[in-house]
Amino acid sequence: MNALERHRKLTAIWASEPGFRGWFSTVNHNDLGRMFLVTSFFFFIIGGLLAMLIRVQLATPHSAFAGPEIYNQIFTMHGTIMMFLFAIPTFEGLAIYLLPKILGTRDLAFPRLTAYGFWCYAFGGTMMLTAMVFGIAPDGGWFMYPPLTGAIHSPGINTDFWLIGITFVEISAIAAAVEITVSILKFRAPGMSLDKMPIFAWYALITALMILTGFPPLILGSILLEVERAFGFPFFQVELGGDSLLWQHLFWLFGHPEVYIIFLPAAGVISTVLPVMCRTTLLGYGWIVASAVALAFLSFGLWVHHMFTTGIPHMGLAFFSAASTLVAVPTGVQIFAWIGTMWKGRPELRLPMLHLLGFFFTFVIGGLTGVMVAVVPFDWQAHDTAFITAHLHYVLFGGFVFPIFAGVYYWLPHVTGRKRFFHLGEFAFALVFLGFHVTFLAMHWVGLLGQRRRISTYAPEDGWTAINLISSVGSFVLAIGIGMILIDVVLHALTATRGRRNPWGAGTLEWAMMTPAPAYNFASLPHVTGREPLTLLPDLATALARGEGYLGEPRHGWRETLTVDIASGKPDMHVLYPANTRLPILMSAVTGVFFVSLLLKFYWTIPVAVVGVAYLAWRWAWVLGRTDDPQVRPVGHGVELPDAAATDRPPGWWGSVFLLTANATFFGSLLFGFAFLWTIAPGWPPPRWFAASPVWLGAGIIGAVLSPVSMRLAIRTNRRGGGPVPGVVLSLAGTAALGLTCAAMMLGTPPPAEHAYNATLFVLGSYGLFHATLAMLMTVFLAARVLRGFTSAVRRAEFAIVGLWIDYACITGVLILLAGHLPTLLS
Amino acid sequence: MKDVIRMLIAPLAWLGSFSAVYGLHGLLCGHWIGGAVSDVPLARTLLIGAYGLAMLIQLTLLVALYHPRIGAPPGLVRFVSRATGWVGLVATGWSLFPVVVTTYCS
Numbered sequence: 001m002n003a004l005e006r007h008r009k010l011t012a013i014w015a016s017e018p019g020f021r022g023w024f025s026t027v028n029h030n031d032l033g034r035m036f037l038v039t040s041f042f043f044f045i046i047g048g049l050l051a052m053l054i055r056v057q058l059a060t061p062h063s064a065f066a067g068p069e070i071y072n073q074i075f076t077m078h079g080t081i082m083m084f085l086f087a088i089p090t091f092e093g094l095a096i097y098l099l100p101k102i103l104g105t106r107d108l109a110f111p112r113l114t115a116y117g118f119w120c121y122a123f124g125g126t127m128m129l130t131a132m133v134f135g136i137a138p139d140g141g142w143f144m145y146p147p148l149t150g151a152i153h154s155p156g157i158n159t160d161f162w163l164i165g166i167t168f169v170e171i172s173a174i175a176a177a178v179e180i181t182v183s184i185l186k187f188r189a190p191g192m193s194l195d196k197m198p199i200f201a202w203y204a205l206i207t208a209l210m211i212l213t214g215f216p217p218l219i220l221g222s223i224l225l226e227v228e229r230a231f232g233f234p235f236f237q238v239e240l241g242g243d244s245l246l247w248q249h250l251f252w253l254f255g256h257p258e259v260y261i262i263f264l265p266a267a268g269v270i271s272t273v274l275p276v277m278c279r280t281t282l283l284g285y286g287w288i289v290a291s292a293v294a295l296a297f298l299s300f301g302l303w304v305h306h307m308f309t310t311g312i313p314h315m316g317l318a319f320f321s322a323a324s325t326l327v328a329v330p331t332g333v334q335i336f337a338w339i340g341t342m343w344k345g346r347p348e349l350r351l352p353m354l355h356l357l358g359f360f361f362t363f364v365i366g367g368l369t370g371v372m373v374a375v376v377p378f379d380w381q382a383h384d385t386a387f388i389t390a391h392l393h394y395v396l397f398g399g400f401v402f403p404i405f406a407g408v409y410y411w412l413p414h415v416t417g418r419k420r421f422f423h424l425g426e427f428a429f430a431l432v433f434l435g436f437h438v439t440f441l442a443m444h445w446v447g448l449l450g451q452r453r454r455i456s457t458y459a460p461e462d463g464w465t466a467i468n469l470i471s472s473v474g475s476f477v478l479a480i481g482i483g484m485i486l487i488d489v490v491l492h493a494l495t496a497t498r499g500r501r502n503p504w505g506a507g508t509l510e511w512a513m514m515t516p517a518p519a520y521n522f523a524s525l526p527h528v529t530g531r532e533p534l535t536l537l538p539d540l541a542t543a544l545a546r547g548e549g550y551l552g553e554p555r556h557g558w559r560e561t562l563t564v565d566i567a568s569g570k571p572d573m574h575v576l577y578p579a580n581t582r583l584p585i586l587m588s589a590v591t592g593v594f595f596v597s598l599l600l601k602f603y604w605t606i607p608v609a610v611v612g613v614a615y616l617a618w619r620w621a622w623v624l625g626r627t628d629d630p631q632v633r634p635v636g637h638g639v640e641l642p643d644a645a646a647t648d649r650p651p652g653w654w655g656s657v658f659l660l661t662a663n664a665t666f667f668g669s670l671l672f673g674f675a676f677l678w679t680i681a682p683g684w685p686p687p688r689w690f691a692a693s694p695v696w697l698g699a700g701i702i703g704a705v706l707s708p709v710s711m712r713l714a715i716r717t718n719r720r721g722g723g724p725v726p727g728v729v730l731s732l733a734g735t736a737a738l739g740l741t742c743a744a745m746m747l748g749t750p751p752p753a754e755h756a757y758n759a760t761l762f763v764l765g766s767y768g769l770f771h772a773t774l775a776m777l778m779t780v781f782l783a784a785r786v787l788r789g790f791t792s793a794v795r796r797a798e799f800a801i802v803g804l805w806i807d808y809a810c811i812t813g814v815l816i817l818l819a820g821h822l823p824t825l826l827s
Numbered sequence: 828m829k830d831v832i833r834m835l836i837a838p839l840a841w842l843g844s845f846s847a848v849y850g851l852h853g854l855l856c857g858h859w860i861g862g863a864v865s866d867v868p869l870a871r872t873l874l875i876g877a878y879g880l881a882m883l884i885q886l887t888l889l890v891a892l893y894h895p896r897i898g899a900p901p902g903l904v905r906f907v908s909r910a911t912g913w914v915g916l917v918a919t920g921w922s923l924f925p926v927v928v929t930t931y932c933s
Binding site: 315 | 830834856907911
């Protein structure tokens with residue numbers, strides 16, 4: 001088979017449906033990555049327009065451009081859109097488009113999950129925009145602090161749009177993070193051990209793990225606040241045992257790592273693009289990886305520095321001040337590694353490099369003002385002033401937007417297959433750079449003069465008029481520059497001439513394919529022997545197109561790839577992907593019905609949506625698998641691999657591990673909230689305690705032990721070729737007992753609206769009941785699969801996955817029962 | 828997976844100990860734990876004890892990461908795991924140092 005025939009066959013197998021119908025059924029990472037990026041830049045334009053409105057309002061004193069109600073919506077939506085609908089999805093889009101290419105594989109681990117995540121993002125974002133069009137957008141600031149956002153002070157639907165819309169969008173972030181983590185760890189080219197992994201993949205891996213552990217506290221906080229608003233559960237009401245500081249803790253447990261979640265992927269772009277622009281290799285690869293890991297962890301120990309003015313004791317302030325200063329060290333290591341890279345190379349001032357220089361200048365200033373606000377006495381002076389707004393824009397625009405523009409111009413020839421023709425970009429960069437610094441240097445200044453953030457107007461005698469006008473003029477220059485970049489990109493995509501394959505002379509694998517990339521990426525998968533495979537083997541692209549790598553012969557119409565051992569990069573599984581389907585868009589639409597029902601208080605449609613999601617999830621899993629035992633399959637180069645269904649650690653198991661990691665963080669945050677209220681909130685002890693029962697506690701624990709033990713018995717019996725059904729049924733009974741005891745705890749709790757103690761116990765019980773029900777559904781699914789012949793001693797993967805979820809449900813269930821029953825029993 | 832754990836364990840232990848000491852501090856202040864041990868207030872003693880324990884854990888991890896049987900084989904993972912081991916130790920020493928010097932419930 002020659003290269004052209006191979007290309008045609010692979011395209012027929014991997015391509016999405018032709019025309020616009022393909023948008024709705026595609027599960028291909030090329031399509032979805034581009035869809036993510038186009039959508040996120042659409043939101044960037046909306047967020048930018050809102051920023052212009054803010055600057056128009058503040059350009060003159062006593063401005064009548066927008067009243068305070070509308071102005072509150074404008075700045076709230078600006079922050080919300082930029083953080084949740086632009087920055088994170090841009091990372092997701094870039095990672096989804098790029099990762100399989102730089103890792104040398106054909107797609108991400110779970111293509112349908114990628115599509116589901118995209119549609120949740122698109123629908124959730126649309127929900128937020130709809131609110132804005134109707135003038136009922138969120139207006140409590142992007143932090144959404146209660147009690148301002150509680151039902152008493154914000155009775156309208158505005159806040160609900162934020163809480164429900166953002167939670168909907170966060171499903172997309174969690175889905176993408178699971179996808180990215182498993183893909184990087186398992187879906188790499190053979191030979192690509194951890195030390196040969198491209199630096200962007202390291203950054204993406206660390207960012208994805210941070211999303212999995214950073215976002216759940218926000219999701220929890222949003223759920224608790226929405227439950228308080230809808231049903232009166234007083235988690236944040238001081239007079240009923242709640243505490244509004246709990247929201248701040250949960251929000252900033254997410255919010256501070258969020259800054260690094262935004263910065264780290266951009267740092268990955270810098271570490272990839274900079275050496276190419278400097279005609280050299282990255283200096284200090286190991287140091288950079290270690291620094292990124294350190295930065296990720298340290299970022300989780302800084303959240304209270306956003307709360308320095310809330311009356312926290314000195315020692316608490318000192319902990320977080322110390323940790324905040326420490327975070328400058330790994331950031332500095334990366335900056336010096338990049339400076340060293342420039343020093344040892346021969347930098348060429350091409351357009352991506354200009355944006356990288358913009359990053360250096362801007363981000364370092366933002367980092368230094370960050371160290372200033374990490375010092376408590378200074379923070380007390382600058383807190384909630386325009387100085388903070390300026391600081392965060394230096395960090396986020398400098399640390400994200402400049403590197404992303406560098407990345408856009410660097411990978412644009414890859415996406416379009418064209419070379420730049422209209423050189424609008426250089427002039428646009430100058431405008432962006434100039435406009436940005438005029439806008440935000442002025443904002444530092446006016447902040448130090450006392451202008452508070454989020455004010456809708458000010459008086460001439462405040463002395464801020466000239467500075468605000470300068471800032472507003474700068475912001476319009478900035479906007480014109482960004483507009484020109486977007487025009488430049490569109491002109492390039494539509495009109496530029498065809499370019500050659502690797503215009504930058506880069507060494508990473510994404511350039512070892514035709515551009516624009518075909519749906520299957522590589523006609524055959526490479527064997528990687530170094531960090532820059534194209535530098536080591538300049539003819540690699542041609543060899544892969546000729547089918548000289550792994551899986552070079554298309555067969556049976558399969559979308560096939562292989563996975564590797566995490567550390568060594570040795571091939572370990574053969575994987576078959578599902579084909580195009582509308583299941584993801586349908587499932588996200590039904591998920592949307594659930595969220596819209598909550599928003600509009602149409603409670604009767606909620607069970608319908610829940611049943612719909614459960615049915616579609618069942619179908620999602622049911623269409624996979626086979627009823628005959630798969631053979632070990634040759635994948636080329638003399639290597640034979642088992643099918644993923646015939647292993648104990650299939651991709652679904654890895655996906656479950658990381659999804660449960662996020663879930664465990666959510667649960668840990670809930671326990672933290674319970675402990676926080678119990679020890680810190682002023683309205684404790686509660687007027688009534690939960691009536692604990694040693695019988696219910698004992699029954700729950702017995703169920704929680706019975707279920708995983710029985711499942712293990714079933715797994716063992718299945719592997720020996722015996723009938724696993726009795727073990728599965730016993731496991732089901734155990735989980736049912738656990739679920740019943742959690743339900744009993746919910747029913748036995750005093751009225752949840754009476755006190756935060758009752759409300760928290762009720763939510764804990766609900767969590768236990770939900771997970772027991774989920775485990776039961778999965779067990780019933782497994783039983784159905786066993787009875788229909790989808791499992792055997794060889795095809796055992798589904799047992800491992802269900803076993804994992806049962807273990808999780810039982811461990812958390814026992815902790816919940818102990819948290820509810822033990823305090824009363826012991827007292 | 829072992830290699831991933833080697834790289835993450837020390838900063839993870841820092842995160843755990845940092846949160847635990849902050850939580851202990853909240854508990855001590857929230858419930859006004861009184862008493863003294865050898866003229867040192869009980870609350871301060873407990874906080875310094877927790878700090879010492881956190882440092883001990885980090886030192887143990889660092890020694891383990893340098894141990895030929897427990898640490899990673901030569902290469903990137905060994906370098907990164909040892910570097911993050913030092914990060915855990917330094918971060919613990921620096922970020923929990925306030926338990927020794929600052930007032931604890933004011």
